[in-house]
Amino acid sequence: MMRPFSQSTLKLTKVAGAVSATCELSEAELSKIEISGLTHNDSQVEPGDLFIAIPGANRHGAEFAMSAVSKGAVAILTDSAGAAYVQGIPVLVVADPRRVAGNIAALFYNEPMRDLSSIGITGTNGKTTVSTLIYQIFEAAGRDSGLIGTIETRIGKDAVESSRTTPEATDLQALSAVMRERHMRHLVMEVSSHAMVLHRMQGAHFAFVGFTNLTQDHLDFHGDIESYFAAKAKLFTYEFADQAVINIDTEYGARLADKTELPVISLSRLNPQATWHFAEIDTSGKQVHFKIRGSGGMLIESSTKLRGGYNLDNLLMAIAVAVESGVDPVDIAAAVPALSGAAGRLEEVSVGQSYSAFVDYAHTPDAVSNVLESIREFTSGKVIAVLGCGGDRDSSKRPLMGQALLKGCDIAVFTSDNPRSEDPSQILKEMVGKLKVSEPARVIEDRKSAIEYAVSLASQGDTIAILGKGHELGQEIAGKKLDFDDRKVLAQAIAGVK
Template sequence: MRPLTPANKKLSECARFLEIKIEGDATVKGISSNSRDLQAGEIFAALPGEKFHGARFASDAASRGSIAILTDAEGSRLIKEAGLNLPFLTVDNPRALLGPLASFIYGNPSKAMKIVGVTGTNGKTTTTHLLFQIFRAAGLSAGLIGTVGNQIDGEQFPATHTTPEADELQRIFAVMAERGVQAAAIEVSSHALAQYRVDGTRFATVGFTNLTQDHLDYHGTMENYFAAKSRLFGRDFASQGSIVIDGAFGKKLSEISPFKTKSVSSGKERADWHLSEAIPYEMGYKVSISGPDGISIQGEIPLFGDHNLENALLAISLAHQCGISVHDIKSALPTLRGAPGRLERIDRGQGFIALVDYAHTPDAVRRILSTARNLTKGKVIAVLGCGGDRDSSKRPLMGAALTEGADIPIFTSDNPRSEDPMKIIREMTQGVALSHDARVIVDRREAINEGVRCALEGDVLIVLGKGHETGQEISGTKHPFDDRIVLSELIHS
């Protein structure tokens, strides 16, 4: 995705921005860290990686018309050894400067609209989707960037990451600015913050959902994980924010934030935005919400689950910080819909409730199964696996959450990637007391079919872990697999 009008900066201007010197000059039309996506007249960002250096792809970038290379000293050495004769923008940490440079090249597009960044372990996708809907209901041209995909108003664009790479993100913002987008909501992952992907972005406000165990294979400790998330609450990014304080990390973040934030609570915490009342009804909740300065909102939120009340409250606080009126927020509430693959209902006329959800952390599994329990007086049947080549320390915790929350827990595969699916399941069940109703079925389709077979009138069957995903990665190959389609087919058959 690129703006219709190319960037028009000079290479010498880019060098001055980076506070370095360069010989010669040229017109810069853009910047890309992907040599296969690079277009003639653009700078190639050759970044150091975990497995190899991006300088290995400099020849490919040169063949596609790159006019200069942003890299570090090691990258410069490798490219010179390859015999390439291109100008270098050599800096100590090119990854940290890629976002700011891309923003500069594309004319600081984030300043042309109100951008809201939302971070946290669970709830980012739903919160940003709700915020996007509130923006549109208020009559704004709106954008959305996240796990399920990117949108400009109603037009969908595929997403490769929860948060795009720094150069791609600034290009998306440039397209949004070019199309007159007034407000945008973006999911900001911990990986993105640790890898400087949102650096160079100016946010109108930022939000925090919660922090529970995930991604420790990357961050190592919960302290490092929290530190990565906390980066979003820095003065380089924003001057205000909203924080859900129902968890310990939310409370801590509200205390250390360098700028004032609005507190949000769907529980018993005293907060700027809190639920005065939430009465369940057949479509969701009838709510009474209290906000700062005596704000009071009564209405219906057609979403199930206490966690979604939390997400909705955070979206409301962020929308209000963006200048959306209380009247427009209240008008939007009954029209809100959840994100794809988040407590998504599958209805083929069956006598039981069938749901698909993306829950893939211990806390999310626990919350979702609690919601499922509140929907039925019958049994809760749940199908769950854990992803391969990811944080293995959470597997027994997820297994425990499954067995504690479901009457019939069915252990299966998720995206095993390079790992043995049965090994993953053994780790999920380690130290877990399995009831006689528990099942282990490695094949995910067969596991879902067993759930359908077990479900009786009034029960709840929920398939967890993959949500909106349309493929299953096994031994390096991605096979077509959509829980929603598979569940629908098996119910129908």
């Protein structure tokens, strides 16, 4: 975990009072103890820390409390079950340590997200691309910014690989404090539905929150689509934000715009009643030329190398947020042609071949359909697509993804994604279901072989799409993460490298 260079201290009495914690020590005794940091991870404990022991799916964080003490933790915050693991150190007890961790961290770091003009983006698809585009616009306009998301965490020009889409609450507040210390003007981040349910956003606050769309995903975690929507919608309250930016072209976007208590800036690809909408889209050239109408009738005209209607939606949100954040529209129009979007999102792989080849992270039925539909727009020949479904995740979307693959391309190749602990052949059976997969379409379990087969079918004017893993650098099989980069494997296959 990255921490700010200069940190203050906080008396344990103030921590206890802020979250209504109980403790066997008296208030006078607690007032003599100060914390100089905090974390939920015992491996990240530094001397003087408060260790927040959170119950997990398999083990209680308090099982690691004495490890934290050995590294210098001066107090533990946990629930009553966790307190039983701790001896010889002050213990603050609360009903739900996960729920209060973010509030304690925000208190300790003095609410850094409010000093950064922070922007949070949520939705099933598009979070990474929208966040990256906003970050790129800010950087082009000379506004040093931080970025937190699925692929990476950036502080200005410095970048590290992200371990999850949205960090745990203690890490998020620490990262925000580092960004403030380094004089970043903005923080742009992805907010997952898991983060909302697991209270990682407690203590967070945004100037703007954006909603891209909502389609089937993560139902293994949320149970049903309405619970999934409710998790997203919770971000659009005054507890977490000042203003909402919502794409109203989908059912859930329109519902959220009506439901939220926040002031709404609406977005639409075609609806001229939306605050921000496209007035003109020309896809006839190598780049997409467009005109956008915004607040007060503002007109922004530019062109982009990003393809597909969903990417135009992503770009519209990025432009709207940037303008509403005070960036000069003239600067935005000048910057847009150079914007590249996020890694592994319709990312082209070219080694001089006569056909096109792309890698994309699409891993929901809707995303698969959208990507293939977009590729179809600029492909004169065949669309050849390779796709698998991940293990230990929402299995109900597998047949839907198989249908989207078969319907959206000319030649479908069904393969493995990240099977994790599941049997890859069983995942493929669920994905294919009752679909008729006949030559040249195939089911090839080994992902490398599937990619090589797709390449063997391609000729001039065709487009190959390798879907599902995007930017990922590994493949998780039976508890092991093996090196695997779709972009590298695809390039080697095209070049004939064995």
